[in-house]
Amino acid sequence: MAIRLFIDGAAGTTGLEIRERLAGRDEFALILLDDSQRKDETARRDALHAADIAILCLPDEAAKEAVRLAQGSGTRIIDASSAHRVAEGWTYGFPELIGRETIAAAQFVSNPGCYPTGFLGLVAPLVRAGLLPADWPYTVNAVSGYSGGGNTLIERFESDPDIAFRAYGLSMGHKHLPEMRKFAGLAHPPVFSPAVVPAFRGMLVDVPLPLAAIPGAGRVGKMRECLAEFAANGPLVTFAEAGSTEELLHRDEGSADDTMSLHLYANADETQVRLIARLDNLGKGASGAAIQNLNIMCGLPETTGLRLRASGSA
Structure with missing residues (x-):
């Protein structure tokens, strides 16, 4: 069964690049909101509660609101904003530094800056x-x-x-x-x-x-x-x-x-x-890191969907 995924803020730069990395992947079923629903609190709450995992691509205050809207759902969250990077109860999503096992077991993961x-x-x-x-x-x-x-x-x-x-x-x-x-x-x-x-x-x-x-x-x-x-x-x-x-x-x-x-x-x-x-x-500074964390949280190969161009080249 496909993993239900909601990207809150999918129309922004980070959200669009996450969507590109998910193209053609049948492990996920995207929950999509149209333009009229993207800022509607009820529609967002419903999407957050329907998802297995949500990725927040939002300004800090909107990310905090999304977490509030998701309360009681059990939905796992990856936050690409800076709102929760040093917050209690959140796992810092830098697998090479924090450890993949820690991220795999986490409910709340905050992407590094x-x-x-x-x-x-x-x-x-x-x-x-x-x-x-x-x-x-x-x-x-x-x-x-x-x-x-x-x-x-x-x-x-x-x-x-x-x-x-x-x-x-x-x-x-x-x-x-x-x-x-x-x-x-x-x-x-x-x-x-x-x-x-x-x-x-x-x-x-x-x-x-x-x-x-x-x-x-x-x-x-x-x-x-x-x-x-x-x-x-x-x-x-x-x-x-x-x-x-x-x-x-x-x-x-x-x-x-x-x-x-x-x-x-x-x-x-x-x-x-x-x-x-x-x-x-x-x-690695935003969308790629979110997909890396998503893969780890879902027990999938870590690099699936990622762009692996040789970073050391001039």
Whole structure:
């Protein structure tokens, strides 16, 4: 019998990409609302109660409302918003970090943010292994395609070709910080410097490390081993050896990618390091992660329906 699936917010960017990844899959029977019902509370409640699993692709407050509407139903929920990422009773949906068994058994799963996916993939394994201290004041520099900002930002970039770079989060209170701190096990939130560039999708997350100044930091070789081991814990994360490359390119190719590549670059005497993650903000950073979690929760092969383009390619 097909699993009944409702996508609340199916008309948004994340919802549409989830629908694309579900195309042709007979494991699921989609519960669909027409345009006149999408914001109707009764129709949404009925759909949420009829579903075996619901995926929320909504703004934070609307996601909280959806959870309220689903109360008493027993419906399992994947929330792609930031509303429940550090909330009590919710499982953080980063399988490589949290564990697939934990996600498989969960009723409520919160998708990670796109930037935190890159940051945590780089930093959390090293902190867990004792190769980086939990109390260091980390810095994160990151650039993303404009699709991560939703329809409003998409329209702004596509209507104004003169925008070359958008720095934001200047009040230092970005909503991704709590999950970065919690799931990396840090004593302090990192200093986060996000920016948007005129590419539709994709992102680079860069964590610079002055190793010579960090008390208790491990050696570069051990860090490489740790990240390689973390990446080997599943099919969607890779660790790319730096080699002799002098650049890491982001190309606006337009095609979806549900993988993430991790990179470590060090200077000659290994006193300075840059950790860099490359991923698709709409893939492993959003819709791809939701499908990965959906597959795991339903006992299906983890990569079914996912876009597995080689993330480490230039």
